Amino acid sequence: MKLLLASILAASTLLTGKVLAEPNSTIAKIRELGEINLGVREQTVPFSYLDDRQEYVGYSVDICKAVVDHIKRELALPTLKVNMRPVSAATRIPLLANGTIDLECASTTNNADRQKQVAFSNTIFLTSSYFASKRSNNLTEISDLKGKIITSASGTSNLVSLLTANKSMHLEARIVPAKDVSESFLMLSTGRVDAYVMDDIVLAGQIATAPQPEDFIISKDTLSPPEPYGLVMRKGDTEFKKIVDEALVAYFSSDQAVTNYKKWFEQPIPPNGVNLNFAMGQNLKNAYAHPTDSIDPSAYK
Incomplete structure (x- = not known):
């Protein structure tokens, strides 16, 4: 029966060109409710934070918006509602697990321990x-x-x-x-x-x-090798991860990706017009050119 169902789903996808959701998947939830819940931070400049108009902005927020646009097209949901839900380092994983948020858009490090609990998108940033x-x-x-x-x-x-x-x-x-x-x-x-x-x-x-x-x-010294940031989603939902990663592949290959980076790291940003002057490193350029969710630092050399 499982083999028959899988064959039907595969055939339907080929015929319609649309993503069909498995039961209890994030895509099924999005279709049913007509909304997607993004986990955002209040003070993680410049990735995800509240600006002077009390709106959530940042490098990661802009990337998530590009992912949502891709989801709207792939699922034929042009009026999909987007909810911004505040999270912290302590609450992000529990709120993913209980369904409060569907995708975290901030500065979460992808590592082996966290992969036991959640799934990560292709890398969006590298840090130490x-x-x-x-x-x-x-x-x-x-x-x-x-x-x-x-x-x-x-x-x-x-x-x-x-x-x-x-x-x-x-x-x-x-x-x-x-x-x-x-x-x-x-x-x-x-x-x-x-x-x-x-x-x-x-x-x-x-x-x-x-x-x-x-x-x-x-400090001059670092306490860790380069570590990747990724968007975070529920573990085991390969269908949703696939559509998010596909969105990022398209995004990284576009002019929008570099423009977005310069907007948040090399130009004055709200609320006070501060310029971080943080030029894109070669590791991140490599991550853009060859998208991956690897936690191995050598994958970005």
Whole structure:
């Protein structure tokens, strides 16, 4: 019976050219409800955040909008409603699992541990874990963190990298996890911690939008190899992952992809017109040219 059903679905797809959904799939849910729920962040500049008009914007949000446009065309749903649902590092995976969101559009690192719980799209960005500190503290290398108080956001791969470095390098630092990236930076700004570990581009965004950005510096040393960001969806829904990845292949090959990158990383961005001046690296150029969801750093060389 399963073989017969699979044959019917395959034949129908060939004849209609439309995507047919399996029962309980994200595509079936989208068709039934006429809407898609995107998980977004409130303060992850420049990937996903609220601007001065209280609208969700950012590099990842723009990519998700391109994916949604592709889904509208493929499913013949031109009036598909798009809902923006706020998530955090701690809530993103549970909210995917319970169906509150269908696709997370932010800055989530694709790694082996997370792949046990969720699925990732083709890579949309590459980053590494660095630490930020007050310039006056003169902390630039990992060895400078010995005996210091350090924070990172709960539920992030950065916290894992920090804990690993603390143990392997015998730093004897006191690790104080924060609720999210906003609380982490607040703890650093107010002197409650000596350093804050996070992705380099997230640190750059938070420092650039701080009242006195000149007060902070980002370390020379990195606590991790290059790590990929991906859009996140429910694990096991190969049908939905396929349509998302197809959308990204088309997107990365278009002029829109480079224009979008420059918009968020090389030009003034809302709300304060700050320019991050973060040129696209060769690893990301390779990811655009050869889309992949690999977690192997060598895949992007």
